Amino acid sequence: MSETAPAAKRKMPQHTKIFVGLLLGAMAGAIAQSVLPEGTANQALKDFNANWATPLGDIFLYLIFMVVVPLLFSALVNGVAEIGEAAKVGRTGLRALLLTIILSGIAVGIGLGGVNLVKPGAGISDAERERLTAGINAEEAKKKAEVKAEADEPPVWGIIPKNPLKEANRALTGGILPFMFFALVFGLALAAVEPERAAPVKNFIEGLFLVSQKMVEFAMKYAPIGVFFLVFRAASSLGANAVVAVGQYVILVLAALALHMFVTYPIFLKFVAKRDPVQFFRQCKEVILTAFSTSSSNATLPVALRVAEQEVGLPRKTSSFVLTVGATANQNGTALFEGITILFLAQFAGVNLDFSQQLTIMGLAILAGIGTAGVPGGAWPMIGVILAKFGIPVELIGVVIGIDRILDMSRTVLNVVGDITIAACVSGMEGGGVAIPEGVD
Numbered sequence: 001m002s003e004t005a006p007a008a009k010r011k012m013p014q015h016t017k018i019f020v021g022l023l024l025g026a027m028a029g030a031i032a033q034s035v036l037p038e039g040t041a042n043q044a045l046k047d048f049n050a051n052w053a054t055p056l057g058d059i060f061l062y063l064i065f066m067v068v069v070p071l072l073f074s075a076l077v078n079g080v081a082e083i084g085e086a087a088k089v090g091r092t093g094l095r096a097l098l099l100t101i102i103l104s105g106i107a108v109g110i111g112l113g114g115v116n117l118v119k120p121g122a123g124i125s126d127a128e129r130e131r132l133t134a135g136i137n138a139e140e141a142k143k144k145a146e147v148k149a150e151a152d153e154p155p156v157w158g159i160i161p162k163n164p165l166k167e168a169n170r171a172l173t174g175g176i177l178p179f180m181f182f183a184l185v186f187g188l189a190l191a192a193v194e195p196e197r198a199a200p201v202k203n204f205i206e207g208l209f210l211v212s213q214k215m216v217e218f219a220m221k222y223a224p225i226g227v228f229f230l231v232f233r234a235a236s237s238l239g240a241n242a243v244v245a246v247g248q249y250v251i252l253v254l255a256a257l258a259l260h261m262f263v264t265y266p267i268f269l270k271f272v273a274k275r276d277p278v279q280f281f282r283q284c285k286e287v288i289l290t291a292f293s294t295s296s297s298n299a300t301l302p303v304a305l306r307v308a309e310q311e312v313g314l315p316r317k318t319s320s321f322v323l324t325v326g327a328t329a330n331q332n333g334t335a336l337f338e339g340i341t342i343l344f345l346a347q348f349a350g351v352n353l354d355f356s357q358q359l360t361i362m363g364l365a366i367l368a369g370i371g372t373a374g375v376p377g378g379a380w381p382m383i384g385v386i387l388a389k390f391g392i393p394v395e396l397i398g399v400v401i402g403i404d405r406i407l408d409m410s411r412t413v414l415n416v417v418g419d420i421t422i423a424a425c426v427s428g429m430e431g432g433g434v435a436i437p438e439g440v441d
């Protein structure tokens with residue numbers, strides 16, 4: 001009998017727990033706001049938010065942030081080293097890299113276009129915004145001032161660092177781009193070193209990547225509690241407008257993902273891979289279901305490898321390389337999602353991002369597609385870093401992370417189908433496209 005209890009307990013999946021945390025936090029926050037005298041302005045509520053809800057929510061965010069530097073470094077170096085090695089081997093790598101950049105660029109472009117058009121975060125009133133971000137902005141401004149004082153040797157064009165360790169030190173407050181640049185060059189150099197001599201460093205960095213992923217997993221265990229408090233604070237400072245804004249955001253993300261999946265991919269499949277897109281999607285059915293249910297490109301890799309070869313009929317040489325590298329290095333869905341989320345939260349916080357800042361976000365989101373781990377919630381560390389870079393309160397992550405699972409499931413489908421699409425395109429460019437007779441399943 002005692003065996004059934006833990007088994008039953010284990011059954012509630014982590015994402016459901018996070019969702020429950022979100023619901024309870026939202027309900028408790030809304031109730032606190034409406035039953036306390038003077039609502040949001042109530043001193044006891046303010047004190048509770050400052051002394052309890054904020055630190056207990058921050059624990060979750062900080063558990064994620066502390067892994068950003070090793071995670072990003074190891075993921076980028078691994079990804080770039082693999083692409084670099086492949087480029088050495090032949091044109092396959094270069095073609096895959098080029099397609100990755102083009103497809104990710106289109107994905108982020110769709111996301112940014114959509115969020116500028118719909119402006120889901122703009123419906124928040126100034127008073128609500130002030131209540132939510134009151135204590136945060138002052139702190140943020142203070143931190144930024146400290147960073148400015150520290151950055152006495154600014155990176156060239158804001159990208160090429162003199163001292164990467166210093167940039168790692170301020171990764172969460174603006175140093176992330178130069179730090180990523182360092183990781184890119186490190187990965188390229190690693191690929192250029194003789195394989196036997198590079199092996200110890202490669203193995204170490206691969207190990208570092210696995211450990212960092214585990215740390216994110218640990219943080220996700222605390223997520224239900226962290227999300228409860230983050231959402232409590234948001235809900236007790238915001239009104240119904242926030243719910244409408246988040247609803248619009250969810251619909252926008254899903255619509256943009258659908259556009260990329262059912263318009264961009266088919267165009268590339270038809271004209272570059274020379275394949276029938278409808279049939280291609282049918283062949284990928286199993287991959288789509290696995291990616292959707294696991295929310296993890298890495299976990300879907302074995303299925304993707306088999307399907308690419310046996311169902312889609314791609315040559316093993318091309319597909320095994322493109323898919324293995326692509327599981328971490330090509331994440332169209334994630335890049336699109338990150339672009340939308342950052343702009344949405346900026347609108348939510350009332351932070352105005354001009355065109356050139358949006359272009360920087362586009363570049364960062366494309367790089368983030370390479371530097372994001374293919375695990376559930378892998379996108380969040382990078383989102384936190386980009387938010388901090390633009391002075392958007394990272395606590396706002398609490399507004400959306402509770403409903404992330406469904407978005408994560410959907411973007412992971414695009415990540416994996418994008419890998420197979422690229423493999424099909426590369427194979428098509430190499431003359432391996434399969435002409436499929438019309439109307440045949």
Ligand code: ASP
Nearest residue numbers: 296297374375377378379
């Ligand atoms: N879950 C995604 C993947 O594995 C990563 C993310 O966007 O969070 O592809």
